[in-house]
Amino acid sequence: MAGPAPRLSIYDALAANRIRTAVLIAVFTLIVLALGFVFGEYLQPGGGAALMPFAIGFSALSSAGSYFAGDKVVLGMSHARELGVGEEPQLRNIVEALAIGSGLPTPKLYLIDDTAPNAFATGRDPRHASIAVTRGLLAKLERTELEAVLAHEMSHIGNRDIRVMLLVIVLVGTVALLADWLMRSMWWGGRRGRDRDRGGAVALLAFALALVTPVIATLIQLAVSRQREYLADASAALLTRYPPALASALRKIAADREPLEVANKATASLYIANPLKDRPAFFDGLFDTHPPVEERIRRLEAMG
Amino acid sequence: MEIALVVAGILVVLAFFLISMYNRLVTLRQRVREAWADIDVQLKRRWDLIPNLVETVKGYAAHERQTFEAVTQARAQAIAAATSGSPEQRASAENALGGALLNLRAVAEAYPQLQAVQEFKDLSENLSATEDKIAFARRFYNGGVRDYNTALMTFPTNVLGGMFGFTPEQYFELTDVAERAVPQVKFT
Numbered sequence: 001m002a003g004p005a006p007r008l009s010i011y012d013a014l015a016a017n018r019i020r021t022a023v024l025i026a027v028f029t030l031i032v033l034a035l036g037f038v039f040g041e042y043l044q045p046g047g048g049a050a051l052m053p054f055a056i057g058f059s060a061l062s063s064a065g066s067y068f069a070g071d072k073v074v075l076g077m078s079h080a081r082e083l084g085v086g087e088e089p090q091l092r093n094i095v096e097a098l099a100i101g102s103g104l105p106t107p108k109l110y111l112i113d114d115t116a117p118n119a120f121a122t123g124r125d126p127r128h129a130s131i132a133v134t135r136g137l138l139a140k141l142e143r144t145e146l147e148a149v150l151a152h153e154m155s156h157i158g159n160r161d162i163r164v165m166l167l168v169i170v171l172v173g174t175v176a177l178l179a180d181w182l183m184r185s186m187w188w189g190g191r192r193g194r195d196r197d198r199g200g201a202v203a204l205l206a207f208a209l210a211l212v213t214p215v216i217a218t219l220i221q222l223a224v225s226r227q228r229e230y231l232a233d234a235s236a237a238l239l240t241r242y243p244p245a246l247a248s249a250l251r252k253i254a255a256d257r258e259p260l261e262v263a264n265k266a267t268a269s270l271y272i273a274n275p276l277k278d279r280p281a282f283f284d285g286l287f288d289t290h291p292p293v294e295e296r297i298r299r300l301e302a303m304g
Numbered sequence: 305m306e307i308a309l310v311v312a313g314i315l316v317v318l319a320f321f322l323i324s325m326y327n328r329l330v331t332l333r334q335r336v337r338e339a340w341a342d343i344d345v346q347l348k349r350r351w352d353l354i355p356n357l358v359e360t361v362k363g364y365a366a367h368e369r370q371t372f373e374a375v376t377q378a379r380a381q382a383i384a385a386a387t388s389g390s391p392e393q394r395a396s397a398e399n400a401l402g403g404a405l406l407n408l409r410a411v412a413e414a415y416p417q418l419q420a421v422q423e424f425k426d427l428s429e430n431l432s433a434t435e436d437k438i439a440f441a442r443r444f445y446n447g448g449v450r451d452y453n454t455a456l457m458t459f460p461t462n463v464l465g466g467m468f469g470f471t472p473e474q475y476f477e478l479t480d481v482a483e484r485a486v487p488q489v490k491f492t
Contacts (some may be wrong), residue, residue: 093433100342101440103335241443 013159013231020164025063028171032059035178039185066170067163071122071130074169074270078120078262080110080132087111091138094147095131098154101239107131107157116260117141117253120270121153121162129157134260141249148236148246149253152272155235161228165270226291233296237303247300254293325464332452336473339445343476346437347386347398353434354379354405357427361408364418371404371411378404391474398438405431442476449473 036055040048066073083092092109099106107121110132117137123129131153141149156162237243253273260275268276273293358372378401385397409428418424453472456465 090429090433093429093436097433097436097440100346100437101444103339103444239440 013161013228017160017164021167024164024167024171028063028175029056029059031175032056032062032178035175035182039182062171062174063167066167066174067124070166070170071124071128071162074122074166074267075110075130075132077264077267078112078132080112080130083109083111088138090143091133091146091150094143094150095154098147098151098239102154102158104154104158105129107154109133111135112260112262114260114262115139116258116275117256118260118263118271118273118275119149119153120267120272121156122166122270123157123162124166125160125163126157129162131157136256136258137253140252140256142245144240144242144245145249145252148240148242149249149272151236151239152232152246154239155232156228158235159228159231161232169267169270229291229296230299233300234303237300243300243303247297250293250297250300322464325461326468329452329455329461329465329468329470332448332455333470333473336445336448336452339441339448340476342441343438343445344386346434346441347382350401350405350431350434350438351379351383353427353431357408357424357431360421360424360427361412361415361418364415364421365411368411371408375401375404375408391476395477402435405435446475449475 033052033055036051036058037048040051085092088109088111095109096106104126107123107126107129108131110130112118112132112134114134115136116134117140119131119133119137121129121131131150133150137146137149156165233246236246240246250273260271263271263275268274354375358375361368362372378397382394382397382401385394389397409431412418412424455461456470456472
């Protein structure tokens with residue numbers, strides 16, 4: 001990216017995230033409608049319109065589902081276990097202190113039983129927020145570093161980043177599944193070699209794919225706003241008043257070469273630092289879910 | 305007729321404007337009070353931790369009487385300041401307590417046996433956590449006071465604030481104990 005990054009305050013972030021949420025749901029609904037139309041036309045020429053009510057119902061249901069239950073899905077996918085009251089008292093103490101400092105309710109705490117150090121926050125709003133940390137994070141970081149990482153996650157909660165990320169993950173996943181399923185059913189339908197002319201359907205399929213692919217790319221773009229990570233780093237530094245702690249925590253997390261087994265392409269963007277360590281260099285930049293750690297550290301050190 | 309409508313329209317807009325300004329002041333003041341309650345809870349928790357901590361350290365370092373007395377006295381003064389003093393007096397009493405506790409911990413460092421006791425470790429972690437929370441609660445409170453006082457001092461909210469008797473709140477200045485107080489280290 002050329003030129004200086006635009007300045008972004010927490011109020012801008014809140015407003016931007018509200019717009020992002022609306023855009024996400026609108027785009028998702030449009031894609032589902034388009035896919036439904038293509039499938040309807042495929043089943044019976046002119047049948048696209050008949051499928052529209054189903055498509056609208058489906059997109060409403062999955063939007064609501066990801067809004068209300070998406071955090072459970074994400075935590076389940078990451079094999080995170082909720083911590084009881086007496087467990088990991090230091091972690092709980094730090095999170096409670098940070099919650100007081102940022103004026104937010106204390107989020108629920110989850111533990112991922114993995115030695116790779118990493119953490120993420122999820123939920124639909126601060127009252128329904130969760131922070132998950134790996135066992136490796138607790139073992140490898142000093143108290144001040146752990147506090148800095150948790151402050152970064154609290155900032156994502158305070159900025160409502162967690163809602164946008166959650167919707168992106170679940171809705172993009174749903175679109176990918178739908179497109180995949182549609183493609184397969186058309187493929188098999190075509191293979192059976194019926195008499196009816198499928199030329200129109202094939203053209204529509206090509207059209208649908210051409211439509212869906214760039215839109216998914218856009219959605220991922222929305223998810224991976226680099227500004228968001230920089231802003232969360234800055235807010236964390238403001239909250240703890242000690243930027244070097246986050247810098248050294250990021251350095252430790254980045255230096256750890258162990259990939260986090262429970263993370264996948266869909267959930268990678270949630271974590272504080274990219275959990276997929278074995279990625280081929282070709283994809284760097286294209287699907288980068290995080291700004292380079294070196295740049296984040298440089299900015300944090302400039303604050304100190 | 306038309307002029308009357310225009311005037312009525314302006315009045316309605318003005319009323320909405322005043323109401324939203326008033327509500328903003330109330331919200332800001334409410335936030336300050338909630339933040340104050342947060343500080344209060346954490347300060348009280350620190351008082352509650354002290355007797356146990358003193359007893360535990362006493363078991364291993366009975367002759368450090370001066371330190372224990374200083375802590376106990378500072379605690380009593382902090383409790384007294386909470387019921388009768390101004391926020392300023394309270395802050396200075398809590399500040400003194402923080403300093404006395406720092407001394408206590410410095411003394412405890414000299415006893416390796418004590419450091420190995422689980423009860424002491426738990427109390428220590430609890431005290432650190434509580435002091436952390438006090439620091440964060442104080443920061444959040446002072447941030448709230450800053451926003452509220454700024455609203456009270458800037459135009460046009462200052463006019464409305466004066467009309468409805470909003471008064472500025474006091475900052476809670478608990479200077480960073482760890483930076484200020486120099487632990488007494490006795491070489492005897």
